[in-house]
Amino acid sequence: MSNNFVRTAILAPEPPPAGEKGMVAWIRRNLLATPKDMVLTTLAVVFIAWALLHAVDWLFVQAVWRGPDRTFCATAVQGGIQPDGWSGACWAFVNAKFDQFIYGRYPLDERWRPTLVGILFVLLLVPMLIPSAPRKGVNALLLFGALPIVSFFLLYGGYGLEIVETPLWGGLLVTLVLSFVGIAVSFPLGIILALGRRSQMPVIRTVCIVFIEVVRGVPLITVLFMASVMLPLFLPAGWTVDKLLRAIIGVSIFASAYMAEVIRGGLQAIPKGQFEGADSLGLGYWQKMRLIIMPQAIKLVIPGIVNTFIGMFKDTSLVSIISMFDLLGIVRLNFVDPNWATAVTPLTGLIFAGFSFWLFCFGMSRYSAFMERHLDTGHKR
Numbered sequence: 001m002s003n004n005f006v007r008t009a010i011l012a013p014e015p016p017p018a019g020e021k022g023m024v025a026w027i028r029r030n031l032l033a034t035p036k037d038m039v040l041t042t043l044a045v046v047f048i049a050w051a052l053l054h055a056v057d058w059l060f061v062q063a064v065w066r067g068p069d070r071t072f073c074a075t076a077v078q079g080g081i082q083p084d085g086w087s088g089a090c091w092a093f094v095n096a097k098f099d100q101f102i103y104g105r106y107p108l109d110e111r112w113r114p115t116l117v118g119i120l121f122v123l124l125l126v127p128m129l130i131p132s133a134p135r136k137g138v139n140a141l142l143l144f145g146a147l148p149i150v151s152f153f154l155l156y157g158g159y160g161l162e163i164v165e166t167p168l169w170g171g172l173l174v175t176l177v178l179s180f181v182g183i184a185v186s187f188p189l190g191i192i193l194a195l196g197r198r199s200q201m202p203v204i205r206t207v208c209i210v211f212i213e214v215v216r217g218v219p220l221i222t223v224l225f226m227a228s229v230m231l232p233l234f235l236p237a238g239w240t241v242d243k244l245l246r247a248i249i250g251v252s253i254f255a256s257a258y259m260a261e262v263i264r265g266g267l268q269a270i271p272k273g274q275f276e277g278a279d280s281l282g283l284g285y286w287q288k289m290r291l292i293i294m295p296q297a298i299k300l301v302i303p304g305i306v307n308t309f310i311g312m313f314k315d316t317s318l319v320s321i322i323s324m325f326d327l328l329g330i331v332r333l334n335f336v337d338p339n340w341a342t343a344v345t346p347l348t349g350l351i352f353a354g355f356s357f358w359l360f361c362f363g364m365s366r367y368s369a370f371m372e373r374h375l376d377t378g379h380k381r
Contacts, residue, residue: 059351062088066095069339090348093340097331101352104170104330110162114173117151121180129367131374144184151177166244170325172356174244178251178316178326183309185252190259195289197264208260215257220315223250228322247319255312262304266297299375306368310361328353 031041064073073090094101103111124143127133155177157163169177196208215223227250228243235241270293278288298305317328325333331349334340 058088060088063091064088065091067092068096070342070345073340073342073344088344089351090340090342090344093334093345093348094352096340097334100171100334101327101330102172104173104325105168106164106170106173107162107168110157110164113154113157113161113164117154118176120147120150121176131371148181148184166242167324169244171330172327174319174324175313175316175326177244178248178319179309179313181248182251182255182312182316185248186255186259186308186312187305189252189256191263191294193256193260194263194267197260198267212257212260215254216261220251220254220318221321223254224318224322226250243322243324247322247324251312251316251319254315255308258308258311259305262301262308263297265304266299266301267293269300270296302368302372302375306364310364313360313364314357327356 030037032038067073070090070093072092099111103114106114121143124139124147128136128139128143133139153159154161155164155169155173156166193208193212196204197212199205199208224247227246231241231246232239274292274296275288278292283291316326319326320329320332331353335346335349
């Protein structure tokens with residue numbers, strides 16, 4: 001018997017006793033297998049319990065939930081005063097500024113318009129996300145075709161509605177507009193760029209490669225800066241492009257370059273036999289891609305696609321570089337309000353913004369996992 005075998009046998013964790021199953025067996029095998037594991041697990045549990053206790057105390061128990069100004073967050077703690085003179089989280093600040101966090105500086109009397117757009121978006125998005133829902137073609141046409149047009153006239157105005165200039169838009173409204181349009185544009189454009197990069201025509205392949213590599217080689221801040229500051233310099237005199245539209249174009253172009261590489265990875269993973277089988281059926285290039293190759297490629301790279309969408313959703317906060325205020329930007333803008341200037345206000349606002357971003361990103365991640373399980377029919381055993 002070799003020394004390596006003896007050492008492995010000694011260090012290997014003991015299997016759980018017979019009869020133990022499920023969570024108990026997993027804990028014994030992974031967390032309490034050796035004395036070292038027991039010590040580390042105990043220390044980790046103690047630290048997590050200590051941190052969680054203090055976090056819950058600061059976030060909820062000692063927090064101030066209502067109040068007209070900063071004085072409640074600065075001194076009031078359940079009717080008393082803390083030794084250091086400061087309360088827990090200042091949720092009264094979030095409560096007082098909540099509408100502004102959602103709509104920005106959108107006029108109060110006209111906020112029913114973005115609310116209506118949000119309702120329409122949810123009503124069209126939910127059936128689109130349910131695999132068994134019927135009439136997916138009509139649903140997609142309404143969601144990606146009709147809704148953007150209707151939303152533009154509702155949000156911007158005209159035709160009997162008061163015009164609300166885009167500099168007044170802000171908060172979650174801007175975040176969702178940038179994200180939705182960016183996703184709707186970058187996905188098909190990314191597919192076209194991926195196919196162009198694999199094209200047999202040198203000119204198209206070179207153009208797509210140059211576009212992808214140039215855009216991926218610069219930060220998004222640079223793209224937004226170019227779209228906001230440099231683009232107007234190349235326009236004819238008297239021409240102007242709306243700042244929000246410039247941001248949408250910059251975000252869409254940036255995301256499409258990354259999406260193209262994700263899709264190209266899926267295309268390269270398709271076995272050669274799939275291409276040959278499609279050719280043997282007499283299918284043309286676009287029929288082959290639409291019916292056989294692209295559905296398989298997209299299914300293989302769902303995690304990469306959703307990862308790109310999540311990254312783009314979070315990157316919308318960079319539009320502050322061009323003086324636009326998304327959710328994070330409008331939260332930070334309110335830190336300078338003298339009525340709410342306390343030591344806990346910035347941290348509370350950032351926690352609210354971070355939790356809001358996490359909700360959307362976590363939702364996209366969970367739906368991605370659901371679709372992977374739903375579409376994983378060809379690899380099950």
